[in-house]
Amino acid sequence: MDTEDGNETLYIQNLNEKIKSQGKTHIEMKGFLYQLFSHYGTVLDVINQSQYRMRGQAFVIFDTKQEAENAMRLLQGYYFYGKSMKLSYAQHKSDIIAKRDGVYIERPSSYSTEKRLEFFNRLKLKNSIKHRSDLGTTNGTFGSNNILFLERLEGSVSEAFLGNIFGLYPGFKEVRLVSEKGVAFVEYYDNEEAAKALIGLNGFKVSPTCQLFITYAKRG
């Protein structure tokens, strides 16, 4: 979803998993791939893991999409250590590229399903912010309160999770969840920032069955 027109990174399948040699094959393979692909551009890294799920596959990260495109065209089906390589673009940007482009989002180290969901939602959110920013969003005229009121929250929505989402909007101060009631208060440092978060996040799906319903908190 984050790459419509190619990718700096190529995803390689059908690599020979057992090259006859002394060392660990995936480490050797990394070097072989590096050498081969370097003929077609600057290779920033080769990722080639040994776990079962990743066997026979690798990622070759080029500096530019053009280089990757070129390499893919010229090496598609290339016979390499007895097997023909299958090349395609990686589905996602590689971390090094994302960092270079200032678009990297910290990846959780332990991959519990909750963390995964959180990470995924952050990505979706990033996209929606990008799209909405074209619409001109707010101009301060409707910053009626610096505290937002969320209701109809599911029990599975945690305070930390809300913090992650609303924290992506500048000016975020804190979130207070009243989980028994399924409501929360999200506070920003000023009205305008709160308004932007409201506009950007109202209706945002936090789970398949729950979307954010946001209004301004009543003034106390």
Place this chain on the structure above:
DNA sequence: AGCACA
């Protein structure tokens, strides 16, 4: 078949 990055 299988899309990772510490």
